[in-house]
Amino acid sequence: MAMAYSPRTHLIYLPAHQIPFGYKNQTGGFKAHPDSWNLGLDMTKTGLPDNAEARSAYMKDLHGEVLAWDPVKMQTVWQIDHKGPWNGGVLATGGDLLFQGLANGEFHAYDATNGSDLFKFNAQSGIIASPISYSVNGKQYVAVEVGWGGIYPISMGGMGRTSGWTVNHSFVAVFSLDGKASLPEMNSLGFLPVKPPAEYDSKVVDKGYFQYQTYCQTCHGDNGEGAGMLPDLRWSGSIRHKDAFYNVVGRGALTAYGMDRFDTSMTPDEIESIRQYLIKRANDTYQREVDARKNASGTPQDPVIGIAPK
Numbered sequence: 001m002a003m004a005y006s007p008r009t010h011l012i013y014l015p016a017h018q019i020p021f022g023y024k025n026q027t028g029g030f031k032a033h034p035d036s037w038n039l040g041l042d043m044t045k046t047g048l049p050d051n052a053e054a055r056s057a058y059m060k061d062l063h064g065e066v067l068a069w070d071p072v073k074m075q076t077v078w079q080i081d082h083k084g085p086w087n088g089g090v091l092a093t094g095g096d097l098l099f100q101g102l103a104n105g106e107f108h109a110y111d112a113t114n115g116s117d118l119f120k121f122n123a124q125s126g127i128i129a130s131p132i133s134y135s136v137n138g139k140q141y142v143a144v145e146v147g148w149g150g151i152y153p154i155s156m157g158g159m160g161r162t163s164g165w166t167v168n169h170s171f172v173a174v175f176s177l178d179g180k181a182s183l184p185e186m187n188s189l190g191f192l193p194v195k196p197p198a199e200y201d202s203k204v205v206d207k208g209y210f211q212y213q214t215y216c217q218t219c220h221g222d223n224g225e226g227a228g229m230l231p232d233l234r235w236s237g238s239i240r241h242k243d244a245f246y247n248v249v250g251r252g253a254l255t256a257y258g259m260d261r262f263d264t265s266m267t268p269d270e271i272e273s274i275r276q277y278l279i280k281r282a283n284d285t286y287q288r289e290v291d292a293r294k295n296a297s298g299t300p301q302d303p304v305i306g307i308a309p310k
């Protein structure tokens with residue numbers, strides 16, 4: 001995300017984030033998996049086990065903030081801690097304002113000299129883009145592209161919701177001092193849990209987990225959980241039928257929409273093992289996802305629902 005420098009305050013503004021990642025080489029050396037994210041890693045080890053201890057430990061290292069940094073003294077002048085990482089780029093203006101959109105869907109104007117929060121707007125969707133400012137006939141505007149995306153929410157799965165529940169809505173929001181427009185109400189429910197088929201083949205779910213982490217996690221989220229951008233496969237109708245799933249994953253029924261086909265990189269049995277694994281994940285997590293939505297908003301209030309309440 002873009003940083004900014006203000007020649008007025010002589011400060012650098014850094015949208016910072018810290019995101020841990022597990023590195024373990026592929027067993028037996030590098031083996032390419034065509035049509036996947038080839039990092040040379042065992043992708044099952046980049047993922048998080050579904051237990052409270054592992055996730056709580058991970059959460060401790062997961063944070064995001066905006067820093068005002070004095071490059072001459074080499075020190076932080078002020079800092080605002082956000083709920084989690086993956087917040088938007090920043091814009092510093094001649095009026096000593098600092099604009100930033102956040103992963104939780106808020107758009108803020110801070111005082112660039114001391115970080116006090118001067119203005120807040122609920123954009124109803126995570127923001128990662130950098131704002132811009134321009135003037136037309138002497139009138140000043142600030143614009144930001146609202147939208148939740150990038151590698152963190154698509155690949156981190158449930159942990160990608162650290163800043164709160166957010167669903168991707170893409171639009172450009174433009175502000176002016178006398179602006180009065182408001183946003184239409186937007187659906188914030190996201191992908192809703194659908195009761196999965198009860199049966200799955202437990203003999204192939206470990207193989208399915210490996211194939212999923214290697215070929216699908218990059219876009220559909222760690223351990224079969226989505227973070228609000230792409231379809232959450234646990235609740236997809238396609239997992240209910242072998243052929244339906246193979247038509248999408250093997251034969252490429254949705255390639256026009258950004259969903260690749262995998263019949264040249266996996267056998268039909270391997271693709272089927274992913275489906276079995278997804279049905280297992282859906283069964284393991286269905287009730288806790290339903291329970292997390294039992295409130296007035298219908299969205300999880302503790303978004304990182306992999307952490308079971310003690």
Ligand code: HEC
Nearest residue numbers: 215216219231236237238248249254257258259260262274
């Ligand atoms: C490069 C990113 C990417 C990767 C990798 C990827 N997908 Fe997708 N997938 C998508 C997108 C984007 C969509 C949504 C397409 C649409 O809008 O219809 C999608 C949709 C799907 C759907 C349909 C969901 C529904 O109910 O509409 C299934 C099933 C699916 N993917 C399975 C998989 C599996 C299994 C893998 C791994 C073998 C995989 N995907 C890997 C991007 C990806």
